[in-house]
Amino acid sequence: MSSTLSRPLSRPLSDSMTMLRRNLRHALRYPAMSISVLAMPIVMLLLFVYVFGGALGTGVGPMGGAGGGDTDYIDYAAPGIILMAATSGSLAMAVAISVDMTAGIINRFRTMAISRSSVLIGHVVGCVLQTLVAIALVTGLALAMGFRPNATAVEWLAVFGLLTLVTIALTWLSAAMGLVCRSPETASNAPMPLQFLPFLGSAIVPTDSMPTGLRWFAEYQPYTPIIETLRGLLMGTEIGNSGVIAVAWCVGLTLVGFLWARAMFKREPRH
Numbered sequence: 001m002s003s004t005l006s007r008p009l010s011r012p013l014s015d016s017m018t019m020l021r022r023n024l025r026h027a028l029r030y031p032a033m034s035i036s037v038l039a040m041p042i043v044m045l046l047l048f049v050y051v052f053g054g055a056l057g058t059g060v061g062p063m064g065g066a067g068g069g070d071t072d073y074i075d076y077a078a079p080g081i082i083l084m085a086a087t088s089g090s091l092a093m094a095v096a097i098s099v100d101m102t103a104g105i106i107n108r109f110r111t112m113a114i115s116r117s118s119v120l121i122g123h124v125v126g127c128v129l130q131t132l133v134a135i136a137l138v139t140g141l142a143l144a145m146g147f148r149p150n151a152t153a154v155e156w157l158a159v160f161g162l163l164t165l166v167t168i169a170l171t172w173l174s175a176a177m178g179l180v181c182r183s184p185e186t187a188s189n190a191p192m193p194l195q196f197l198p199f200l201g202s203a204i205v206p207t208d209s210m211p212t213g214l215r216w217f218a219e220y221q222p223y224t225p226i227i228e229t230l231r232g233l234l235m236g237t238e239i240g241n242s243g244v245i246a247v248a249w250c251v252g253l254t255l256v257g258f259l260w261a262r263a264m265f266k267r268e269p270r271h
Helices: 002-029 032-051 053-060 070-103 105-110 116-144 153-180 184-189 192-200 212-220 223-235 242-265
Strands: none
Touching: 002 116, 032 070, 032 116, 070 116, 070 153, 070 184, 070 192, 070 223, 116 153, 116 242, 153 192, 153 223, 153 242, 192 212, 192 223, 212 223, 223 242
């Protein structure tokens, strides 16, 4: 009885691991996309701390107060830029799955005796792992540049959990976008709103400094409660109900992305 029950479970898991290994090997053989995932948040961190940090730090001040400087500003900006590292993986996900679709590889997989869900799962898990590595590297660079969080071990664990949730949500959304797009070139542009939306939140400056209409949008878009939760966990600022809202957004976006990607993947093969 136990072997009969385990057979339906072991095959999708085994197929998913095979697809995961395939995607990770592709990332190692063709590292350009992985490097681009890491490059954007690093450039943003260097740009906003070393180029704009002095001017922005004067306005933002020590964690949003009056006065301040470069050191205080990196403490404010780093959580938002670490989140940008999570968003940067969305581009790689959309392009990778679009390449497979347009090259006919997925159509070939459909004819093979493998679990169909394993194709998507392999892509998603591979992208999540690569993005988490990028997040760790950007966090390490921020610490080297003077970022000084006061989080406890439990708070760091909560930060890792929230960033993982965000990454999973954005990866599923990007998978759906890649499946919808007709070419890798189109797929490379589709996730751009996911990558640049943090700029219209509290990643770089407090929402209080924005004009009324933009401030309303910034306060109610998904990234702001996520950034405020990360900032609160890392720097000890007030979180309020941002944590609950952040988790709700992550779960909701994951569900939307998963259902959308699954529906697109079940469509008739492209010719």
